Amino acid sequence: MNEVKEMSAxxxxxxxxxxxxELQLTGKVTKEDYEQFVxxxxxxxxxxxxxxxxxxxxxxxxxxxxxLWQDVKFDAKHFSDIERLTIxxxxxxxxxxxxxxxxxxxxxxxxxxxxxxxxxxKS
Numbered sequence: 001m002n003e004v005k006e007m008s009a010x011x012x013x014x015x016x017x018x019x020x021x022e023l024q025l026t027g028k029v030t031k032e033d034y035e036q037f038v039x040x041x042x043x044x045x046x047x048x049x050x051x052x053x054x055x056x057x058x059x060x061x062x063x064x065x066x067x068l069w070q071d072v073k074f075d076a077k078h079f080s081d082i083e084r085l086t087i088x089x090x091x092x093x094x095x096x097x098x099x100x101x102x103x104x105x106x107x108x109x110x111x112x113x114x115x116x117x118x119x120x121x122k123s
Contacts, residue, residue: 009033009060018044022054031066038074041081050083057089 010033013022021044044051
């Protein structure tokens with residue numbers, strides 16, 4: 001059973017019994033979106049351990065300054081909670097963002113658990 005929750009710029013959809021979280025980003029993500037998104041991730045991690053996240057960006061225009069800071073804090077706290085991350089976008093800047101995410105200093109290329117972030121650009 002899928003649970004879908006819509007926020008202003010973020011739609012969450014839990015699949016595979018909550019082990020996969022699909023995020024659809026549209027418009028501009030705000031700090032308030034993170035205030036709803038982060039507890040959902042933390043609940044799923046508590047229930048299932050490491051989870052997989054699929055991020056799909058449609059008509060996505062980025063983050064507010066407050067949301068960007070929330071994203072940095074989320075990445076630092078939950079890096080090890082994410083088993084796999086896939087980012088699907090529509091534009092070249094989204095591809096660049098996903099590429100930087102895949103090779104951030106937190107990723108450990110020498111680790112057997114590390115794998116690059118799959119990236120798809122849809123035209």
